[in-house]
Amino acid sequence: xxxxxxxxxxxxxxxxxxxxxxxxxxxxxxxxxxxxxxxxxxxxxxxxxxxxxxxxxxxxxxxxxxxxxxxxxxxxxxxxxxxxxxxxxxxxxxxxxxxxxxxxxxxxxxxxxxxxxxxxxxxxxxxxxxxxxxxxxxxxxxxxxxxxxxxxxxxxxxxxxxxxxxxxxxxxxxxxxxxxxxxxxxxxxxxxxxxxxxxxxxxxxxxxxxxxxxxxxxxxxxxxxxxxxxxxxxxxxxxxxxxxxxxxxxxxxxxxxxxxxxxxxxxxxxxxxxxxxxxxxxxxxxxxxxxxxxxxxxxxxxxxxxx
Amino acid sequence: xxxxxxxxxxxxxxxxxxxxxxxxxxxxxxxxxxxxxxxxxxxxxxxxxxxxxxxxxxxxxxxxxxxxxxxxxxxxxxxxxxxxxxxxxxxxxxxxxxxxxxxxxxxxxxxxxxxxxxxxxxxxxxxxxxxxxxxxxxxxxxxxxxxxxxxxxxxxxxxxxxxxxxxxxxxxxxxxxxxxxxxxxxxxxxxxxxxxxxxxxxxxxxxxxxxxxxxxxxxxxxxxxxxxxxxxxxxxxxxxxxxxxxxxxxxxxxxxxxxxxxxxxxxxxxxxxxxxxxxxxxxxxxxxxxxxxxxxxxxxxxxxxxxxxxxxxxxxxxxxxxxxxxxx
Numbered sequence: 068x069x070x071x072x073x074x075x076x077x078x079x080x081x082x083x084x085x086x087x088x089x090x091x092x093x094x095x096x097x098x099x100x101x102x103x104x105x106x107x108x109x110x111x112x113x114x115x116x117x118x119x120x121x122x123x124x125x126x127x128x129x130x131x132x133x134x135x136x137x138x139x140x141x142x143x144x145x146x147x148x149x150x151x152x153x154x155x156x157x158x159x160x161x162x163x164x165x166x167x168x169x170x171x172x173x174x175x176x177x178x179x180x181x182x183x184x185x186x187x188x189x190x191x192x193x194x195x196x197x198x199x200x201x202x203x204x205x206x207x208x209x210x211x212x213x214x215x216x217x218x219x220x221x222x223x224x225x226x227x228x229x230x231x232x233x234x235x236x237x238x239x240x241x242x243x244x245x246x247x248x249x250x251x252x253x254x255x256x257x258x259x260x261x262x263x264x265x266x267x268x269x270x271x272x273x274x275x276x277x278x279x280x281x282x283x284x285x286x287x288x289x290x291x292x293x294x295x296x297x298x299x300x301x302x303x304x305x306x307x308x309x310x311x312x313x314x315x316x317x318x319x320x321x322x323x324x325x326x327x328x329x330x331x332x333x334x335x336x337x338x339x340x341x342x343x344x345x346x347x348x349x350x351x352x353x354x355x356x357x358x359x360x361x362x363x364x365x366x367x368x369x370x371x372x373x374x
Numbered sequence: 375x376x377x378x379x380x381x382x383x384x385x386x387x388x389x390x391x392x393x394x395x396x397x398x399x400x401x402x403x404x405x406x407x408x409x410x411x412x413x414x415x416x417x418x419x420x421x422x423x424x425x426x427x428x429x430x431x432x433x434x435x436x437x438x439x440x441x442x443x444x445x446x447x448x449x450x451x452x453x454x455x456x457x458x459x460x461x462x463x464x465x466x467x468x469x470x471x472x473x474x475x476x477x478x479x480x481x482x483x484x485x486x487x488x489x490x491x492x493x494x495x496x497x498x499x500x501x502x503x504x505x506x507x508x509x510x511x512x513x514x515x516x517x518x519x520x521x522x523x524x525x526x527x528x529x530x531x532x533x534x535x536x537x538x539x540x541x542x543x544x545x546x547x548x549x550x551x552x553x554x555x556x557x558x559x560x561x562x563x564x565x566x567x568x569x570x571x572x573x574x575x576x577x578x579x580x581x582x583x584x585x586x587x588x589x590x591x592x593x594x595x596x597x598x599x600x601x602x603x604x605x606x607x608x609x610x611x612x613x614x615x616x617x618x619x620x621x622x623x624x625x626x627x628x629x630x631x632x633x634x635x636x637x638x639x640x641x642x643x644x645x646x647x648x649x650x651x652x653x654x655x656x657x658x659x660x661x662x663x664x665x666x667x668x669x670x671x672x673x674x675x676x677x678x679x680x681x682x683x684x685x686x687x688x689x690x691x692x693x694x695x696x697x698x699x700x701x702x
Contacts, residue, residue, distance in 0.1 A: 098498055106631070154682055160444055160501065162681050165638050168631045169677030172670040180668050293509055293627060300502040343519055350513035354506045358491050361503055365495045 071205050076326045077319065082211045084318025085218025089273035090291060091298040091310040092225060093266020099242035099305020101259050103152065104160050106167040108270055109292025110174040115140045115271025116278040116287065117178050120189050129192040136275050137268055144267025148260055156259065171289075179285045186282030189275075214276050221269070222311055229307050238262060242305035294321075297353055301360050303367030313368065317353050324352040394646050395559070402552055406545050419616070420660060422548045424653050425555045426612045431636045431648040432555070433605035436562050438634065439643025440571060441598050442578030444501045447488075447508025448633045451481040451603045453625030455610020457515060460527045460620035470533035470540070470611075477611035478604050484511070485603025489596045508630055515622040526621025533615055541615050551612050555649070558605050562645055565601070574598055635677060641689030650688055 094108045118136035126132055147170065155162055190196075191210050198206045229235035237258055240248045249255040274287075281287065298317050302309025329345035336344065360368065402425065409417040430452050437443040455477035462473050488507040495503055521527045532541040541547045565571050576584045577591045584591050614620050623629075632655065640651025658676075662669035684691045 102498075104498060104501065151678055151682070158681075160498065161438065161634070161638060161642065164444065164446070164501070164631070165635055166678050166681040168635060169674040169681070171631075171674070172677070173674030176668040176670040176674070180671060289628070293505065296502045297506055300499055300506075304498055347514050347517040350517055351510050354510040354513075357503065357506050358488075361495055361499065362491045365499060367499070 071202075072326070074201075074205060075207065076322055078207060078211065078215070080319035080322035081315065082215050082218075082318070083322055084315035085215050085222075086273050086277055087291070087294055087298050087318055088222060088311050088314035089218055089276075090270050091295040091302070091314055092221075092307055093262075093269045094295050095299040095302065095304055095306065095310045096238060096242070096262050097266050098299060100238060100245060100262050101156055101241075102245070103156060104163040104167065105152070106164060106292065107147070107170040107174070108266070108295065109288030110171050111140060111144060111267045111270040111288070112274040112291055113178065113283075113285070113288035114143065114174060115274030116189065116283045117182060117187075117274075118271070119275040119278055120182075120187050120283055123189055129190070132189075133275055137271060140271030140274075141264055141268045144271075145260065145264045147267075148263045152263065153256070153260075175285050175288070184285060186284040188282055189278035191279035208280075210279055214280075217276060221272070225307055234258075234261065294353070297357050299367075301357055301367055303369040306367070306369040309367060309369030317356075320356060321349075321353050324349040328352075398646065398649055399552075399556060402555075406548050418544050418548050420656070422544070422551045422612075422616055424656050425548075425551045426609050426616060427633070427636065427656065428649045428652040429551075429555050429558045429612070430606040430609035431633055431640075431652045432558055432562055432645055433602040433609075434633050435637045435643065435645055435648040436565070436598060436605075437602045438637055439645075440566055440578065441574045441595060443493075443595060443599065444634075445492075445504045445599070445602070446501050446627065446630050446634070447504040447506075447511075448602070448606055449625040449627070449629035450508040450511040451485060451606035452610035452613060452629070453511060453515060453620075453622070454481045454484055455607035456614035456620040456624055457521070457527075457610075458607070459533065459611055459614035460529050461521055463529045463531070463533075464521060464527065468531060468534055469537070470535050473533050474608075474611055477607045481607025481610065482600050482604040485600045486596070489599040489603075493592055493595050493599065505627055505630070508625060508627055512622050512625045512627070515625065522621070524622060526619055526623070529614060529618045529620065532618060533611075547612075547616060551616070554608060554612060558608065559645060559649070562605075566645070570594065570597070639677075639680060639687050641687035644689050647687055647689045654688060 090108065090112055094105065097103055097105050097108070115136055118139045119132045122135040122139075123129065123132035126135070151166060151170065155166055195209045195213055198208050199212065201207050227235075229238060237248060237253055241253075241255065241258055241262075245255060248258075273291075294317065298313045299310055301317070302311070302313030325346075328349035329341050332341035332345050332348070335341075364370075402421065405421045406418050409421075430448060434445065434448045437445050437448075458477040458480050459473045462468070462476060467473065488504070492500055492503045492507065515521075516524050532539070532547070534540065541550060566575075573584060573589050573591070573594045576587075576589075577595060581591050610624070613624065636651040636655045637648050638651065639654055640649065641647025658673060659669065662672055666672075680687070686694075
């Protein structure tokens, strides 16, 4: 357990946390403002990655692919909102679950039909594909630093948007009490649509940014979706600040747990059992964390819903 | 008292209301007898598969339809029941007098321990935390290297009863599963009609009111959660025996989602609907996957359409149709 490894894994944890924040930010607003359970948020992330690969194939430029894929992800999200989700806001949670589950099935297998089941890859921009020396014997890929930086920039922009603009004020008010906001004459449906479209685009952005590191495959949205749920539940539904802190926490705990669980357990239980138990404990860690948080605070760390 | 007035027991079994369940179980009972005539060889094993999942779906309907508790981790209990069989068999314990109680106990215990935490939360939080606990079991099973890890675990032989290979024959297995489904169904029906069931339904309508009347809603919900978990464990026990294989895939969150879809597809809060929905789901899967590998591209939009236009699922659709026909 050298310091270099610790620093590298901490950075990796930060990168995962930032990625989770990009996905969870939209999800927590959709949950908080519209009380809508959108299981299909993970496939939006996947779709962003696939669209970027497709547009890269056409244009040959990462930046062009990024912009076009973001626009396409936004358009697709708005189309979904218009065609399906809008009809379901007044229904109960079970209907949301079933409808969005149907959308997951459709999109997961739809991309498989179009692009095939084999993983695809998206080349990263040439200038950012190298590694940088952070300290002696500590080399880190530039692209991961780019992801961290872009996530932090988005977080800062979101903070300004939510805390200091009129639309952000409406979003916060909507998360606290949507009926009251509507009664005060705000077109809540339009607010919903903006929030939804924006959240979709953020998830797509996360998918595009991570695509050069991970392989782009049909199931990639599912794992991330569950992690994003854990994040927003720990952070408190509807709270951007909660989502940010919880995302970093989950990213760090998960990454560090996976890399060091065996090392930590070895002195306690001996090398052989540690090798068996370690990975199991590591993969359970964030769920245990969530259980503890919810046991102590059933509405998360920073609940937005006031009563 | 007020409770009995607010939630009267269903009127004593008018014969018409019984036609559907009697029809379902009669059809299931004669299926193996007519199966050879159809020439479809796998009909008996497909029927057993449907009934195995129907046991879990009926239990889930108890939570979803009557308790208003949207559990998104139900597949975990199936998996726990199945792994109890697999792990015991790997150590040479193949008798169902050991494996069955173990399967029920482990799933009930897990339901109890997680229920303590989950039921403190409400609404979306409840959905998410049940999902997370489901994932926890999934990842634990995936990293159980001594028992196959990701690849799963093959079971050498089906459970025996005091050394007698009761489940060896597919048709015998079918009838044992049928008995289990019938038992679970009747048990859940009795439960729903009982005082316990009325408290559960009352808490779904208005938990605060039930608390005020003097019921400890938390305890009732926890009991319901444990019962549903144990029944799903029974389903897992049967699934492991039917497939002679257990794998983490049994408890992926998509499985839990499918179980919810099965209940909703048939009709929420009817128990009959859970069985019909399971059959509809698995038969559609069987039918469509015969045409194309990516049958879910068709099935996904169908689910969306069912949500949008067929509220109350297949049972709701059928009763709406009969009403319209009755009006002439």
